[in-house]
Amino acid sequence: MGTLSAGAAELAGSVHMPAVTLATCNRMEIYAESTGGSHDDVQSTRERLLDLVAETSGLDRELVGRSFRTLVEDDAVSHLFEVGAGLDSAVIGEREIAGQVRKSLADAQHAGTISGSLTKLFETASRTAKDVGTRTALGSRGRSIVSVALDIAGDMRGDGPAFYPGAKVVLIGTGAYSGTSLAQLVERGVTDIGVFSGSGRAEDFVAERAGGARALQMQELPTAFREADVIIGCSGGNRRITAKEVENLAGLTGDAPRRKPLTVIDLALSHDFDPDVAELERVDLITLESVKMAAPGETEDSVQEARDVVRSAVETYLTERRERTADDAIVALRRHTQSLLDEEMDKIRRQHGCTGATEEVEFAVRRIVRKMLHTPTVRAREMAAAGRTEDYVRALQDLHGIEVTVREETTRTAPAKRRRAEEFSAAELAQMASYLTKVPFGGFCQHHRPGEFAIERIDAVRDLDIRRAS
Numbered sequence: 001m002g003t004l005s006a007g008a009a010e011l012a013g014s015v016h017m018p019a020v021t022l023a024t025c026n027r028m029e030i031y032a033e034s035t036g037g038s039h040d041d042v043q044s045t046r047e048r049l050l051d052l053v054a055e056t057s058g059l060d061r062e063l064v065g066r067s068f069r070t071l072v073e074d075d076a077v078s079h080l081f082e083v084g085a086g087l088d089s090a091v092i093g094e095r096e097i098a099g100q101v102r103k104s105l106a107d108a109q110h111a112g113t114i115s116g117s118l119t120k121l122f123e124t125a126s127r128t129a130k131d132v133g134t135r136t137a138l139g140s141r142g143r144s145i146v147s148v149a150l151d152i153a154g155d156m157r158g159d160g161p162a163f164y165p166g167a168k169v170v171l172i173g174t175g176a177y178s179g180t181s182l183a184q185l186v187e188r189g190v191t192d193i194g195v196f197s198g199s200g201r202a203e204d205f206v207a208e209r210a211g212g213a214r215a216l217q218m219q220e221l222p223t224a225f226r227e228a229d230v231i232i233g234c235s236g237g238n239r240r241i242t243a244k245e246v247e248n249l250a251g252l253t254g255d256a257p258r259r260k261p262l263t264v265i266d267l268a269l270s271h272d273f274d275p276d277v278a279e280l281e282r283v284d285l286i287t288l289e290s291v292k293m294a295a296p297g298e299t300e301d302s303v304q305e306a307r308d309v310v311r312s313a314v315e316t317y318l319t320e321r322r323e324r325t326a327d328d329a330i331v332a333l334r335r336h337t338q339s340l341l342d343e344e345m346d347k348i349r350r351q352h353g354c355t356g357a358t359e360e361v362e363f364a365v366r367r368i369v370r371k372m373l374h375t376p377t378v379r380a381r382e383m384a385a386a387g388r389t390e391d392y393v394r395a396l397q398d399l400h401g402i403e404v405t406v407r408e409e410t411t412r413t414a415p416a417k418r419r420r421a422e423e424f425s426a427a428e429l430a431q432m433a434s435y436l437t438k439v440p441f442g443g444f445c446q447h448h449r450p451g452e453f454a455i456e457r458i459d460a461v462r463d464l465d466i467r468r469a470s
Contacts, residue, residue, distance in 0.1 A: 017045070018115035020108040020122060022083070022101060030068075031080065031122075033115055046070050074318055077121065081310050081317075084129040086138075092303060093138040094145055096180050098129035121317075128313040135309060138302040145267060146180045149291050150188065153230060153263045156284050163229075165189035170221075170228045171213070172196050173235030174205040177267050181232050186212040194224045198235065225249035226258060232265045233272030243276035252280060267291075319385065325404075326384035329393050330377050332404045337369055 019032040030053075034045040050068065054061040071079050079088070084101040086094040105122040108114040132138065154163045169190055171181055174197045185193055193213040195202045202215035216224055225231065228250070233241070251258045261282045266273045271287070278285035345362050352358055383392045396402040 018118050019049075019113050020104055020118055022080075022104045027083075027097075029083070031076065031118060033118065042070075042072055074314075077317060078310075078314050080121065080125045081128050081314050082307075084125040085132040085306060085310050086129070087303070087306060087310065089145065093132075093306065095133065096144050096146070096177070098126065098133070101129065102126050117321075124313065124317050128310055131313065132306045132309050136302065136305045138306040144180065144184075145288065145291055146177060146184050148294065149232075149265050149267060149286055150181075150184055152286055152290065152294050153265060153284075156263060156286075157229075157261070161188065165191075167229040168192040168194075168227050169230045169232065170194045170196065170216070170224045172231065172233045172272060173268075174199070174201045175234060177234035178205065178232075179209070181234060181267070182209060182213055194220070194228075196221060196224070198239075222249050222251075226251040228262065229260065230263045230265065232267065234267040235272055240271055240274045241277075242274045243280055246273070246277050246283065247280060250283075252282065258282075318387075322384040322387060322389045323381070325389045326380045326392065329389070329396060329404045330380050332402050333376060333380075333396060333400075334373060336400060336402050337373060341365060341369055 017032055017035065019030060022029040022031065030049060032045060032049060034042045036042075050065050051061065053059075053068075054064040057064070080101070082088045084098050086092060086097055089097055101122060105114070105119065105126070108118070150164075154160045157163045164185070165188070167190055169185055169192065171178055171185075171193060172195075174195070178195070182193065182195070194216040195206055195213050196216040196218075197205065206213050206215045225246070226249070231246075231250075246262075246264070247253055250262055252262075261284065263284045263286065264273055264277055265286045267288060273285065275285070275287075277283060345358075345365070348358055348361060380389075380392050383389060393404045396404060
C-alpha cells in the first residue's frame with residue numbers, strides 16, 4: 001500500500017489530464033477527467049492511469065490493476081461526497097477525512113493538475129462534509145480513527161482518560177494521521193511525545209505544530225522505545241517493524257527487561273508493524289481492524305440523517321452540472337442558427353443592398369428563428385432535469401452536426417498571495433484611507449454594522465490617522 005500510494009501520489013504531476021489524488025494512511029484514490037465521454041474513452045483513460053501508477057511505483061501492472069476499482073460519473077461523485085462526510089470510514093463519521101479532501105484539492109491546485117470541474121466537485125464535497133458536521137448528530141460527535149484507537153488503549157491500560165497525562169508516547173510518521181494523533185495526545189494531557197520519521201521530516205513536522213513534541217533521531221529510538229508507554233505508527237511506509245525489532249528496541253528481553261506494559265497502535269492500512277508484535281509478552285497491538293470492530297456503533301437515525309444530507313447534496317450537484325451542460329448545448333444551437341442566419345442575410349445585402357425591405361426581412365427572419373428555438377430550449381432544460389442531457393447533446397450532433405463544447409469553469413491555479421504593506425503604492429493607501437473614513441468605528445465595511453464582521457487591518461493602514469464615520 002505504501003509503494004502504491006507513493007506511485008499514485010506522483011501520478012498527478014506526470015499525467016497530461018486533470019487529476020487529483022486523495023491519499024491517506026488507509027486510502028488511495030485518483031479522481032481524473034476522461035478525454036471523452038464514451039465507454040471506450042473512459043476505459044482508455046483508466047488503463048493509462050493504471051499504467052502510470054505501475055510505472056511510478058515500480059509495481060507489477062497486474063497487481064496495480066487489481067488494487068483499484070473504477071467508479072464513473074454519478075457513482076464517482078456520490079463516492080467522494082460519502083468519503084468526505086466520513087460515511088466510508090472505519091469509524092463512521094470521522095472528521096479527519098474532510099480535511100484530507102480539502103488538502104488534496106489544495107495540493108492539486110498548487111501543482112497545476114486541477115480543472116474547473118474537478119475544483120467544483122471537491123469544493124462541493126467539502127461543503128457537504130461541513131454540512132454533515134454542523135447539521136447532523138453524527139457529525140457533532142467528532143469521533144475519529146485516532147480518538148477511538150486512543151480510547152481503546154486507555155481502556156486496555158485500565159485507567160481510561162487518566163492514563164494519558166503521565167504517559168510517554170513515540171509517534172512514527174509525519175502524515176495526516178500523525179498530525180491528528182499529535183493533536184489528540186496533547187489534548188489528552190500527554191507532555192512527553194517523540195516523533196520519528198524515516199524520511200527525515202520529523203523536525204519540520206514538530207516545528208510546524210509549535211511545540212507539544214520533540215523530533216527523534218535514529219540513534220534515539222532505542223531509548224525512546226524502552227521508555228515509551230505507547231508507540232503509534234501511521235507512516236504507511238514500505239517497511240514493517242518486526243516483533244524482534246520491537247522486542248530489542250523496547251528492551252523486552254535481556255538482563256534487565258522492562259517491567260511496564262507497552263501498547264502499540266498501528267494506524268497504517270499497509271501496517272507499520274508485523275502482526276506478530278501482538279504475540280509479544282506485555283505488548284498490546286491495536287490495528288485499524290481493531291478500531292473498526294471496537295468503534296462505537298452509531299444509531300441508525302444518525303447515519304441516515306447524514307446520508308440524507310449527502311444524498312441531497314449529490315442530487316443538487318448533479319442537477320446543476322446537467323443544467324450547465326444543457327446551457328452549453330443551447331448556446332451551441334443558438335450560435336449555429338445565428339451563424340446560418342448571418343450568412344443568408346449577408347447574401348441578401350450583397351444582392352439587394354441595405355434597404356428598408358432588407359431590414360424588414362431580417363426582422364421577420366430573426367423573429368421566426370426565436371420562435372423556432374423556443375421549443376428546443378425548453379426541451380433541453382426538461383431533459384437536463386430528467387438526467388438526459390447526453391441524449392440532447394447527441395441529437396444535436398446527429399441531426400445538425402453541432403459539437404457541444406463544455407465551458408471550463410474559472411479557477412485559481414495557485415493560492416492567493418497576500419501583498420506586503422510595502423508593495424502598496426501611496427495612491428492605493430490613500431484610496432484605502434478615503435474608504436475607511438466611511439466605515440463606522442469597529443466595522444468591516446460601510447454596508448454592515450460594527451460587530452457583524454471583523455478583520456485585522458494591515459499595519460500600513462492601521463497606522464494611518466483616519467477620522468472614521470461615527
